[in-house]
Amino acid sequence: MLILLACTTPGDSAPTGDSTADTALADGSAWYGDVETIVVENCAGCHADGEVAPFPLSTYAEAQPMAGAMADAVSARRMPPWKASPGCNEYRGDLSLSDDEIARIVAWAEAGAVEGDPSRASGATAPTxxxxxxxFDLPMPEAYTPGAAPDDYRCFVLEWPETEGKYVTGYQVNPGDRGIVHHVVLYVGASENAQLYRDADAAEAGAGYTCFGGPGVVDQSDAEWLGGWAPGASNGDFPNETGIYMEPGSVVVMQMHYNTSATDPVPDLSSVDFMVEDSVANPAYIQPWADPAWLDGTGMTIPANSEGTNHSFSRTIPFSFRVHTANLHMHTYGQTAKLSVTQGDGTEQCLLDIDDWDFNWQRTYVLAEPLTVENPTITVECSWDNPTGxxxxxxxxxxxxxxxxxxxxSY
Ligand code: HEC
Known part of the structure; x- marks a missing residue:
């Protein structure tokens, strides 16, 4: 509700008469024939009933009272939440707005957020x-109410139902209660370890077991990532006919990060939809990239009361392969992060560059074209401000x- 109250009051900027509407139309700054397409394609995927944003922006009636707030949010580049810096790479489903698109939303709001001529409706649809x-859909075995506050990290063991080897070619996490599900990471629990995960679950009271970061139980480096979900990040088909192999007898370990700082704990029953194939053109896997020493607690110190501390890690991989997606993860003190490649021949390529990190807006960026790399040196670098003592x-x-x-x- 706070957000709505902070926004322009409905009617504030309503058109006063036909002459305003006519001028606005002459400028092209009307809903129909102009901003409708921008808003529906770049906002309404989240700003729709049942989606992650707190109010809908799919129709003129919904957008008109919010026009002033929309203009503010797009001018400040708070919305849409697309953190990849331009000029690094190109991505599928890019939601970011051009300067021209921002100017058109602002002009529309300033000219009174007029409707224009409904016969000029664009037929644009929101990304789904x-x-x-x-x-099939794999739900948590039973509902779970977070106990630890405000952060509860809990792993749930989802039994993989297939009796033959399959490739996961896409997935969609369905958070049960969006108010408390902060983010979700999915791990492949290989068949030889499956019982260890079941044992960890059985050893703790209630559904699931406590786990931080990785799924626990096995060495972090043996816990292969399958995917994840964070607010605003859409899941879906894996790109370029890739798939991640699951052997029969495996489990999917679903790590839930619940955060109850803004709300009381309630029962959550999240699930994951899966699409699978017997074979794929490009078997793939998710490669985490960080200095192994950092994970052992050395070399990534961010001193108390410091600004702009930078750490980076580079290593050369002596093969060629293709990179399909890029993702960066820090916590709340992060400022900037970058993932880049220096090809064996010295060519530099940027995979993902985030220059105003926001923990709340993390997503996997799918490269518009997969990048073939040969003997690359891959670098991850991050910077932080640490205002704490x-x-x-x-x-x-x-x-x-x-x-x-x-x-x-993939190779
Ligand atoms: C990826 C999902 C997503 C997309 C895309 C998105 N929004 Fe939002 N928006 C949210 C969420 C979630 C909130 C509430 C939490 C917050 O403010 O961070 C929000 C809040 C807002 C707010 C109120 C708070 C503020 O920052 O001013 C406005 C206005 C807004 N969005 C406008 C837009 C417009 C206009 C677009 C398209 C140009 C857009 N949003 C695209 C998810 C999204």
Missing amino acids: SSLSRVD EDLDWGEGTGDEMCLGTMLL
């Missing part, structure tokens, strides 16, 4: 979840930090 088929280091709690790149790779 791009999972093209659901083969304590040194920060790598860790799983929200008060700890991370600098983690992830990429979907």
Whole structure:
């Protein structure tokens, strides 16, 4: 509600008469024939009933009272929440607005947020979840009410139902209660370890077991990522006919990060929709990228009361492969993060560059074209401000930090 109250009051900028509308139309700054397409394509995927944003912006009636707030939010580039800096790479489903699009929303709001001529409706549609088929849905075994406050990290063991080897070719996490589900990470629990995860679950009272960062139980480096979800990040089909292999007898370990700082704990029953195939053109896996020493608690110290502390990690991989997606992860003190490649021949390529990190807006960026790399040196670098009186280091709690790149790779 706070957000709505902070926004322009409905009617503030309503057109006063036909002459305003005519002028606005002459300028092109009307809903129909102009800003409708921008707003529906770049805002309404989240700003729709049942989606992550707190109010809908799919129709003129919904957008008109919010025009002033929309103009503010797009001018300040708070909305849409697209954190990849321009000029680094190109991505599928890019929601960011051009300067011209921002100017048109602002002009529309300033000219009275007029409707224009409905016969000029563009037929634009909001982006929807791009999972093209659901083969099965794996829910948590039972509902769970977060106990630890405000952060509860809990792993749930989802039994993989297939009896033959399959490739996951897409997924969609369905958060049960969006008010408390902060983010979700999915891990492949290989069949030889599946019982260890079940045992960890059985050893703790209630559904699931406590886990920080990785799924626990096995060495972090043996816990292969399958995917994840954070607010605003859409899941869907994996790109470029890639798929991640799951052997029969495996489990999916679903790590939930619940945060109850803004609301009382309520029962959550989240689930994951999966699409699978017997074979794929490009078997792939998710490669995490961080200095192994950081994970052991050395080399990533962010001193107390410091600004702009920078840490980076580079390593050369002596093969060639293709990079399909890029993702960066820090916690709340992060300022900037970048994932980049120096090809064996010295060519520099940027995968993802975030220059105003926001913990609330994390997503996997799908490269518009997969990048073929040969003997590349891959670098992840991050910077932080630490206003606290304590040194920060790598860790799983929200008060700890991370600098983690992830990429979907295939050979
Ligand atoms: C990826 C999902 C997503 C997209 C895309 C998105 N929004 Fe939002 N928006 C949110 C969420 C969630 C909130 C509430 C939380 C917050 O303010 O961060 C919000 C809040 C807002 C607010 C009120 C708070 C503020 O920052 O002013 C406005 C206005 C707004 N959005 C406008 C827009 C417009 C205009 C677009 C398209 C140009 C857009 N949003 C695209 C998710 C989204």
